[in-house]
Amino acid sequence: MSTVQTSMPAQAAAAGEPSFWSRLSGNRNWAAFWFMLPTAAFLILFLAYPLGLGVWMSFTDERIGRAGAFVGIENYQWLWDDSIFWLSVFNTLLYTLIASAIKFAIGLYLALLLNRHMPFKAVIRSIVLIPFIVPTVLSAIAFWWIYDSQFSIISWSLIKLGVIHSNINFLGDSTWARASVIFANVWRGVPFVAITLLAGLQTVSPSLYEAATLDGATNWQRFRFITYPLLTPIIAVVMTFSVLFTFTDFQLIWALTRGGPVNATHLMATLSYQRGIISGRLGEGAAIATAMIPFLVAAIAISWFGMQRRKWQQGSNND
Amino acid sequence: MSSVQIRDVRKSFGNFEVLHGVSIPIEDGEFVVLVGPSGCGKSTLLRMLAGLENITSGTISIGDRVVNNVQPKERDIAMVFQNYALYPHMTVADNMGFSLKLRGAKPEEISTGVKRAAEILALTPLLDRYPRQLSGGQRQRVAMGRAIVRDPQVFLFDEPLSNLDAKLRVAMRTEIKELHQRLRTTTVYVTHDQIEAMTMADKIVVMHDGIVEQMGSPLELYDTPANQFVAGFIGSPAMNFLRGAVKVNGAAYFEGPNGVKLPLKSAPANSDGKPAVYGVRPEHFTIADDGAEAEIVVVEPTGSETQVFAKLGGEQVVAVFRERHLFNPGDKVRLKPDPALVHLFDDSTGKRLNS
Numbered sequence: 001m002s003t004v005q006t007s008m009p010a011q012a013a014a015a016g017e018p019s020f021w022s023r024l025s026g027n028r029n030w031a032a033f034w035f036m037l038p039t040a041a042f043l044i045l046f047l048a049y050p051l052g053l054g055v056w057m058s059f060t061d062e063r064i065g066r067a068g069a070f071v072g073i074e075n076y077q078w079l080w081d082d083s084i085f086w087l088s089v090f091n092t093l094l095y096t097l098i099a100s101a102i103k104f105a106i107g108l109y110l111a112l113l114l115n116r117h118m119p120f121k122a123v124i125r126s127i128v129l130i131p132f133i134v135p136t137v138l139s140a141i142a143f144w145w146i147y148d149s150q151f152s153i154i155s156w157s158l159i160k161l162g163v164i165h166s167n168i169n170f171l172g173d174s175t176w177a178r179a180s181v182i183f184a185n186v187w188r189g190v191p192f193v194a195i196t197l198l199a200g201l202q203t204v205s206p207s208l209y210e211a212a213t214l215d216g217a218t219n220w221q222r223f224r225f226i227t228y229p230l231l232t233p234i235i236a237v238v239m240t241f242s243v244l245f246t247f248t249d250f251q252l253i254w255a256l257t258r259g260g261p262v263n264a265t266h267l268m269a270t271l272s273y274q275r276g277i278i279s280g281r282l283g284e285g286a287a288i289a290t291a292m293i294p295f296l297v298a299a300i301a302i303s304w305f306g307m308q309r310r311k312w313q314q315g316s317n318n319d
Numbered sequence: 320m321s322s323v324q325i326r327d328v329r330k331s332f333g334n335f336e337v338l339h340g341v342s343i344p345i346e347d348g349e350f351v352v353l354v355g356p357s358g359c360g361k362s363t364l365l366r367m368l369a370g371l372e373n374i375t376s377g378t379i380s381i382g383d384r385v386v387n388n389v390q391p392k393e394r395d396i397a398m399v400f401q402n403y404a405l406y407p408h409m410t411v412a413d414n415m416g417f418s419l420k421l422r423g424a425k426p427e428e429i430s431t432g433v434k435r436a437a438e439i440l441a442l443t444p445l446l447d448r449y450p451r452q453l454s455g456g457q458r459q460r461v462a463m464g465r466a467i468v469r470d471p472q473v474f475l476f477d478e479p480l481s482n483l484d485a486k487l488r489v490a491m492r493t494e495i496k497e498l499h500q501r502l503r504t505t506t507v508y509v510t511h512d513q514i515e516a517m518t519m520a521d522k523i524v525v526m527h528d529g530i531v532e533q534m535g536s537p538l539e540l541y542d543t544p545a546n547q548f549v550a551g552f553i554g555s556p557a558m559n560f561l562r563g564a565v566k567v568n569g570a571a572y573f574e575g576p577n578g579v580k581l582p583l584k585s586a587p588a589n590s591d592g593k594p595a596v597y598g599v600r601p602e603h604f605t606i607a608d609d610g611a612e613a614e615i616v617v618v619e620p621t622g623s624e625t626q627v628f629a630k631l632g633g634e635q636v637v638a639v640f641r642e643r644h645l646f647n648p649g650d651k652v653r654l655k656p657d658p659a660l661v662h663l664f665d666d667s668t669g670k671r672l673n674s
Binding site: 043205207208210211212213214215217222223226229230 | 330369370371391396397398399402404407408417418421422465471550
């Protein structure tokens, strides 16, 4: 392992001071750098640069087709006084919190169910994944029909059953519209949560449950004292991702409601698109998108502290 | 503490029967070892005793109570698992106190119970550690501590030492035996290692293919194995078996492979010419002028004894000598089994023929 380093001084003494380039290409620490370079270049080009550009754009008055001038925090001042922007912030938080909570509850329940022995286990597990595989826009269009004000199958069924007498205006009423998009998001997001938690459940050794059974634990106590604590690390990961995906959701909303009715379902992402691309005010759109960053960082920070290596987990030092 | 009665217990998984009517009486305070090759049903039987597997037919009772339909937690048993099954997210103290906590014991009560068990097992300095911070032997002791805390009627051990290295296994063997001598709790211990069975048990139950081959004290099984399976399973190195026939021609003797003449103290009645298996333990060979000629193949000195592999009538046998012989491969020696200590088994059924 140390052969490279030990032989270097000998060579250097013989051939005089090695060139800067040969030191760069021969040194072990630099070798690591060379190996990282392709990935780093890729990430910088396609992630860091657009992000930086977006943030920079939010400080300009750039429009489509016209280069912008630096205007400082003017865009943010505008947004601060913009009630629609604040409505979209509220909508986004509401959408994220409710949808994530429901996704977690249903996902965990499904995972526990799928972890049991049952016939056709593999088939059922694959079926659960279907909502996740279908392209978002495709499922959004399906939901669009399901929620249609005239042809909705839900309204039709309920009328036939005699529960209601007129069609429900799913996407036309602000409360119904919010509930509808949240439902569609939950439907899409549950498989991810369920399958990931199922993977977590399968890492728990069955003998722990047997030991707990002999120790006198009931079903609930087995969940509370064994399953749940052992699952917390994976819950933290999966819920972080779920929150990030939900917070930044765009496709589903745009396909279903375009933010309507009366901005009741406008999320920050859709508002940003509408202001930045449709209305052409790139600077303002970028400012809305940039305003999402603190929320996302906060979500990551919470889960980071939540996920911090628990003392009992493998791999860290004894303490 | 209480006795355990296993009566004609059967177990099937679907159509496949793995236990074919097993009956084992276990006395109060007895240390019983179930031993047998893997797949013999010993672990299944233990799990049935714990309540982790259903009983297909027959009864198991603990004390005076038939427990066939009693929930595991109400059976008042504690089990030590092969992989210890320690809760990774709980400290040693929490692991040991978990059952008391579930029973709704007060915190002081739990900590007293845990401390008492920790003292018995010298775990007191480790109470705040997590399982991953412990060595294999320490984990093993915590698993036992978890069992002791509950002060159960019966201890069950499922191959508890098989994940330890050889040296630790010997140490823990002694520790478990000592613990049993101290607590006198009825114990059922499953292992595939006949040395563990011999050294620890009050009573050994040898199982094979879902039946009990023989039950008895370690030395009973060693001295008078009921059949060829038990004879071959108990003892290390294993007993030598030579096929041949009993001859009663004036004095009784055994005609082994290729006409080798081997001594018999007496022949069982009406056994002249009967095909049989001649069993002799490696340590029951002596070098004598009237022994059968054998050619040495390999010599393995272990320091305390010498294991000699030799060809006797074309068959490989192993002999163990306490005294140091300077043999070389290819040497001819005369091996003589001690006629008082040889075993005769039926050639077809494997049942013991001599008393």
